[in-house]
Amino acid sequence: MRVARFLGTRLASVVFVLLVVSLLTYAVFVVLPADPAQLACGKPCTPERLETARAFMQLDKSWVEQWWDFLHGVFAGRTFGGSGATITCPAPCLGYSFRLNTPVTELILNRFPVTASIAIGAAVLWLLAGVAGGVVAAVRRGTALDRSLMVGAITGVSAPSYLVGLLGILLFGFTLDMVPVSGYVPLRESPVDWAWHLVLPWVVLALLNAAIYTRLTRAQMLDALGSEYVRTARAKGITEGRVVTRHALRNVMIPVVTIFALDLGALLGGAVITEKVFSMAGLGALLIDAVGNTDVPVLVGVTVFTAAIVVVANLLVDVVYTLLDPRVRQGRVAR
Amino acid sequence: MTDPVFDGQPLLTVEGLSVVFDDGRAPVADAAPRAVDGASWALRPGRVTALVGESGSGKSVSAMAVLGLLPRTARVGGSIRLAVPGAPAGPTELVGAGPDTVRGVRGAVVSLVSQEPMGAWNPVLTVGDQVAEALNAHRARRERLPRRAAVERVLELLGDAGLPDPARVASSYPHQLSGGQLQRAMIAMALAQDPVAVVADEPTTALDVTVQAGILDLLRRLRDERGTAVLLITHDMGVVADLADDVVVMRAGRVVEHAPVRELFAAPREEYTRALLDAVPHLGQDGSGADRAPAEAAGADGADGAPGADGAAVVLDHVSVVYPGHRGTAPVRAADDVQLAIAPGEVLGLVGESGSGKSTLGQVVSGLLTPTSGRVLVGGVDLARAGRAERAERRRHTGIVFQDPASTLNPRWTVGRSIAEPLMLHTDLDLDARRARVLELLELVRLGPEHAVRFPHELSGGQRQRVAIARAVALAPRVLVADEPTSALDVSVQAHVLEVFRDLQERLGFACLFVSHNLAVVERVADRVAVMQAGRIVEQGPTAQVLQAPRHAYTRALVAAAPVADPDRQAARRTARAAAEQVA
Numbered sequence: 001m002r003v004a005r006f007l008g009t010r011l012a013s014v015v016f017v018l019l020v021v022s023l024l025t026y027a028v029f030v031v032l033p034a035d036p037a038q039l040a041c042g043k044p045c046t047p048e049r050l051e052t053a054r055a056f057m058q059l060d061k062s063w064v065e066q067w068w069d070f071l072h073g074v075f076a077g078r079t080f081g082g083s084g085a086t087i088t089c090p091a092p093c094l095g096y097s098f099r100l101n102t103p104v105t106e107l108i109l110n111r112f113p114v115t116a117s118i119a120i121g122a123a124v125l126w127l128l129a130g131v132a133g134g135v136v137a138a139v140r141r142g143t144a145l146d147r148s149l150m151v152g153a154i155t156g157v158s159a160p161s162y163l164v165g166l167l168g169i170l171l172f173g174f175t176l177d178m179v180p181v182s183g184y185v186p187l188r189e190s191p192v193d194w195a196w197h198l199v200l201p202w203v204v205l206a207l208l209n210a211a212i213y214t215r216l217t218r219a220q221m222l223d224a225l226g227s228e229y230v231r232t233a234r235a236k237g238i239t240e241g242r243v244v245t246r247h248a249l250r251n252v253m254i255p256v257v258t259i260f261a262l263d264l265g266a267l268l269g270g271a272v273i274t275e276k277v278f279s280m281a282g283l284g285a286l287l288i289d290a291v292g293n294t295d296v297p298v299l300v301g302v303t304v305f306t307a308a309i310v311v312v313a314n315l316l317v318d319v320v321y322t323l324l325d326p327r328v329r330q331g332r333v334a335r
Numbered sequence: 336m337t338d339p340v341f342d343g344q345p346l347l348t349v350e351g352l353s354v355v356f357d358d359g360r361a362p363v364a365d366a367a368p369r370a371v372d373g374a375s376w377a378l379r380p381g382r383v384t385a386l387v388g389e390s391g392s393g394k395s396v397s398a399m400a401v402l403g404l405l406p407r408t409a410r411v412g413g414s415i416r417l418a419v420p421g422a423p424a425g426p427t428e429l430v431g432a433g434p435d436t437v438r439g440v441r442g443a444v445v446s447l448v449s450q451e452p453m454g455a456w457n458p459v460l461t462v463g464d465q466v467a468e469a470l471n472a473h474r475a476r477r478e479r480l481p482r483r484a485a486v487e488r489v490l491e492l493l494g495d496a497g498l499p500d501p502a503r504v505a506s507s508y509p510h511q512l513s514g515g516q517l518q519r520a521m522i523a524m525a526l527a528q529d530p531v532a533v534v535a536d537e538p539t540t541a542l543d544v545t546v547q548a549g550i551l552d553l554l555r556r557l558r559d560e561r562g563t564a565v566l567l568i569t570h571d572m573g574v575v576a577d578l579a580d581d582v583v584v585m586r587a588g589r590v591v592e593h594a595p596v597r598e599l600f601a602a603p604r605e606e607y608t609r610a611l612l613d614a615v616p617h618l619g620q621d622g623s624g625a626d627r628a629p630a631e632a633a634g635a636d637g638a639d640g641a642p643g644a645d646g647a648a649v650v651l652d653h654v655s656v657v658y659p660g661h662r663g664t665a666p667v668r669a670a671d672d673v674q675l676a677i678a679p680g681e682v683l684g685l686v687g688e689s690g691s692g693k694s695t696l697g698q699v700v701s702g703l704l705t706p707t708s709g710r711v712l713v714g715g716v717d718l719a720r721a722g723r724a725e726r727a728e729r730r731r732h733t734g735i736v737f738q739d740p741a742s743t744l745n746p747r748w749t750v751g752r753s754i755a756e757p758l759m760l761h762t763d764l765d766l767d768a769r770r771a772r773v774l775e776l777l778e779l780v781r782l783g784p785e786h787a788v789r790f791p792h793e794l795s796g797g798q799r800q801r802v803a804i805a806r807a808v809a810l811a812p813r814v815l816v817a818d819e820p821t822s823a824l825d826v827s828v829q830a831h832v833l834e835v836f837r838d839l840q841e842r843l844g845f846a847c848l849f850v851s852h853n854l855a856v857v858e859r860v861a862d863r864v865a866v867m868q869a870g871r872i873v874e875q876g877p878t879a880q881v882l883q884a885p886r887h888a889y890t891r892a893l894v895a896a897a898p899v900a901d902p903d904r905q906a907a908r909r910t911a912r913a914a915a916e917q918v919a
Contacts, residue, residue: 226406227454228449228451228454228455229454229455229456229457229458231404231447231449231455232447232449232455232456232457232465232521232524233457233465233468234404234441235402235404235441235442235446235447235449236441236442236446236468236469236472236524236527236528237438237439237440237441237442237443237469237472237473237528238442238468238469238472239438240434246460246468247457247460250457250459250460251457251458251459254459324459325458325459326458326459326461326508326510327458327508327510
């Protein structure tokens with residue numbers, strides 16, 4: 001009962017946040033000087049033709065009405081144009097790119113698997129590597145191993161992803177010729193090729209992000225290892241390995257999971273630079289192209305979609321939190 | 336040192352123990368100060384040996400050295416020999432022993448009950464799981480108790496520790512239980528492997544007195560019924576008198592005196608032990624509130640101090656503070672229809688256990704908290720109805736001293752600046768005048784002018800608290816709220832701070848709400864006492880009357896539960912309490 005109420009209020013707030021994000025997105029793009037009708041009209045563009053294009057694209061209404069149309073389209077689909085030529089955009093319609101002659105939803109659905117493949121693979125890799133590195137560094141605190149892990153982490157945090165990406169391509173792709181340097185093979189076509197094409201972007205992204213997790217895990221782990229409850233656990237006579245994994249690690253994972261879900265959510269919205277470097281047609285690449293071409297419907301659609309992912313990631317954090325931390329489950333945190 | 340009274344083989348023999356924390360800052364390891372410096376003592380089977388001393392005396396460090404639980408920067412020297420009766424291998428040397436030997440001792444031979452009941456439990460595992468873990472700590476994987484047997488054993492242990500509902504406790508997470516319940520469960524966990532000795536590190540310091548008595552009884556039963564030896568680490572002479580058989584007094588890492596408890600209390604051989612015993616405040620001591628000018632306190636109407644008294648410094652009229660519940664928890668009435676008055680120049684002691692609402696009342700009087708209902712009059716002005724300017728003016732005349740001076744002084748400010756801050760905010764004194772006033776205030780709390788340029792970390796706890804008092808009286812307030820001002824201090828320091836406080840109060844004549852859980856401390860400073868339980872004032876009146884002839888059952892329980900630093904009197908009180916419980 002309590003869980004249901006908790007989830008209910010959280011879901012309501014998700015819907016509210018998405019409404020606000022879409023409204024703000026509309027407001028921003030209407031203020032911008034970009035006019036999709038002008039771009040579609042071509043040259044020479046007579047005022048009559050411009051008017052027709054506007055009416056066709058339904059840009060002749062106020063931005064609030066346009067926003068309402070957008071929301072309506074998400075649930076009921078939309079039909080652009082009037083007498084004669086019409087374009088339908090089936091629900092859930094996140095807008096229609098007149099430049100690419102494709103519904104935005106379709107564009108996103110085509111691109112999202114690429115981004116998701118990169119993001120999830122990389123995230124799993126960096127979570128494992130980062131947490132393992134942090135735990136080892138904390139347990140072996142002050143040793144050469146700890147110091148070299150921390151130097152590695154600092155290097156990782158400060159290295160720009162395009163540089164590491166390009167160096168990776170150069171070394172493993174060309175010089176050693178071990179892995180393909182670009183392109184994407186869908187998972188359904190060939191799982192082996194899919195993974196093989198993704199190895200390099202995974203490693204590059206993981207390398208950069210694992211650094212942050214190593215540092216965070218190490219700091220949290222040191223805290224936990226110095227805590228009273230770890231002393232109690234040791235005083236029982238259980239092995240040090242069990243002290244670390246059963247007592248310290250679970251407390252350490254609470255903040256780590258929070259950061260992880262947020263990072264993963266942000267990355268699912270498009271690994272812009274990584275996709276560019278490895279020439280993969282993901283969401284990030286779609287967004288960059290849309291900015292270059294002033295393709296406003298795509299910008300709006302991708303922005304709202306990305307926001308939805310981040311908000312859902314947040315919701316998942318809350319759910320995982322209640323699983324990890326009984327104090328949150330009770331709705332109150334002990335002092 | 337040998338104990339002339341007892342001639343058995345000691346369980347633990349500590350000889351010339353020294354501990355140095357080598358954090359790499361001292362140029363030579365030997366130059367670092369020694370936390371323990373050549374201490375020798377023994378723990379005998381079936382007896383309670385207390386390590387007593389003030390903070391920094393090395394008592395806890397010594398105990399942790401036995402269990403090998405010191406931080407890795409610690410360098411341990413000397414000898415700790417463990418001789419388990421009937422063990423074929425003979426005595427084991429623990430200093431310098433390998434990690435497996437040390438781990439073999441932990442839990443199985445010597446186990447630990449630590450101070451902070453909340454922090455000592457892992458917050459994300461149930462209490463039952465954590466106790467069950469102790470059962471299997473030294474078993475190989477295939478020898479582990481089956482789940483069902485483990486659960487049964489856990490419930491049995493929790494029941495033995497005096498927990499009435501073991502099943503509920505076992506399935507609870509630490510934050511769902513009270514400090515007393517957690518400490519009982521902690522003792523159950525310490526007994527899971529049937530050890531010959533238990534190290535109890537300040538086992539009751541974080542608990543209320545009425546709960547403390549129960550935990551001390553449980554530890555005593557351990558010794559009497561199971562023959563478990565207890566190494567008791569404490570700063571509280573009352574606890575020592577209640578439980579210990581042998582006492583080791585420590586100071587600055589060295590053993591000052593090692594004697595059986597009656598001998599030590601009756602005829603302490605060393606000057607330091609005598610001073611330590613003298614510093615312990617106890618009820619009915621000289622200089623209690625009874626001899627303080629009662630005429631000043633007459634501002635309140637009669638003995639129960641009903642508000643409405645003309646010219647009272649503080650009046651609380653039907654004050655309630657309710658914290659709203661959320662997510663299905665019931666609202667908490669931290670203060671429930673409180674009627675209280677403090678006359679000008681009067682010290683009102685407010686006593687009660689944790690959660691009774693006494694700190695909440697302190698905040699109401701100091702204006703930090705607005706009550707849910709009722710009127711608060713400070714100097715005749717209703718705080719809730721007063722305008723901004725008037726409230727600021729009131730605040731000027733109200734000083735506050737908090738419990739922990741280490742966290743209420745800005746660590747990056749000099750002492751002088753901290754004391755001068757209220758002067759800068761509320762007066763237009765120029766720099767020279769402020770300086771002069773700061774020095775004057777320092778002198779009032781018996782600190783030299785050189786302290787003005789020091790930082791809080793350069794001062795001792797007692798000095799810091801005196802600085803906090805100086806800051807609180809900087810504006811010559813008419814009302815001072817002191818919230819457990821000496822609870823974080825060692826007894827000898829506490830005695831001095833209380834003396835400074837009394838002197839200051841007589842000189843400056845402010846009215847004071849003195850909040851404390853320690854009845855003896857309150858007796859030393861208060862003219863009148865109010866006893867609080869669950870948000871209500873259950874009894875109030877002149878100090879001597881309330882503390883020496885309490886009328887309310889709760890006050891009687893509080894007075895009876897506070898251990899006195901006298902083994903014989905304490906034993907008599909214990910018997911009387913047990914008899915009273917039987918009748919009830």
